[in-house]
Amino acid sequence: MIRVLLADDEGMIRSALAALLRLEADIEIVAECADGAEAVAAAERLRPDVCLLDLEMPQLDGVQVTERLNRTVATRCVIVTRHARPGVLRRALASGAAGFLPKSRGADEVASVIRRVAAGGRYIDPELAADALSDERSPLTDRELDVLRAGRHGETTRQIARTLSLAPGTVRNHVSAVLGKLSVGTRQQAVLLAEERGWI
């Protein structure tokens, strides 16, 4: 019997997957969690064999949950996400995830991925793995990413400067470098692109 923890902030998909997985004879759902913090707590208490984690969750995202659990519990994590990009996959694997499944795939694949991972194997969505091989890593420097993150929600230059303890001019310079590298004209477009590609 494979003991599975399920975490997804979207109630409908969480309960739908739970209902489907309960139909499988060899799978037992031991917990359903709505956010990352809850998932960590439940996993440490219940020690499931496999954790199926949504990437986008409040408190802690799937990658952060995987990082924590890899330190404390002998469980294998599968990360599931809407936005499946090479950059996201890279982050997921770096965190120690044993599996990566885009939500564009059918629900019927979930059970087989869980079985494979529980047996000690890994599962990476094949199509996405191919993309990730043709490696297009972020051309941005660490500092440039910092600035982009700090300005993600339309914060003004001055606010970003204060957040990072920089002169406003420096922030503008970094932003300018980013715009040049990404060939876009405004911050907001740069943010959208970087989010799209999983760089921030």
Next chain:
Amino acid sequence: MIRVLLADDEGMIRSALAALLRLEADIEIVAECADGAEAVAAAERLRPDVCLLDLEMPQLDGVQVTERLNRTVATRCVIVTRHARPGVLRRALASGAAGFLPKSRGADEVASVIRRVAAGGRYIDPELAADALSDERSPLTDRELDVLRAGRHGETTRQIARTLSLAPGTVRNHVSAVLGKLSVGTRQQAVLLAEERGWI
């Protein structure tokens, strides 16, 4: 037997719901669609009793699909969405939807909503309906919303002006009015807020 069309661009939730609904004795899934255009075409061909439509879809969103179908086919539409806000609910009802269900609700409610709607009733998520009664309508004028939409992805003032055939100064004026009404400092924050509330 209730004949149901299912449309959602996210494969996993679409197939999961389909699998669950197939377990219901009185429900038959006659089509699964991955975008709005496909949903319209299938609905016009198959004439299902109920259409379960995701709001966020490529091509046509759930509201647009509902509008079209209400002109051509005798079917009842239920709109399902992640971002359940009063503004979104209002748009959905205006388009003629018979039901509105946030994705935060459990998958087990879906079947009962379908039955109720198929029987000629309506279903509105109770919690959200309460919010919508404490009517917080958009304080923005039509033109201001146009400008906001045109600048949604970080377009420059000049581009927005060209899109709407306006002088750049006019665009700036509308933007300024929006920022004032929403009490925010930048366009991007205004866009985020308006998207949040379902105004654009």
Next chain:
DNA sequence: CTACGGGCATGACACATGTCATGGACGCGG
């Protein structure tokens, strides 16, 4: 009719933003 108010459009002005050239810190290979 006329006065009034709201939405739309515009231009002038102050300020924030993006661009550019420059300099310092650090690591690497000749």
Next chain:
DNA sequence: CCGCGTCCATGACATGTGTCATGCCCGTAG
């Protein structure tokens, strides 16, 4: 050691953006 390249930080300058006062159009109340 020295030159080279990269990243980070900064200030001056041009351009774009937000604010404001103004005028037009139109529907409505007096």
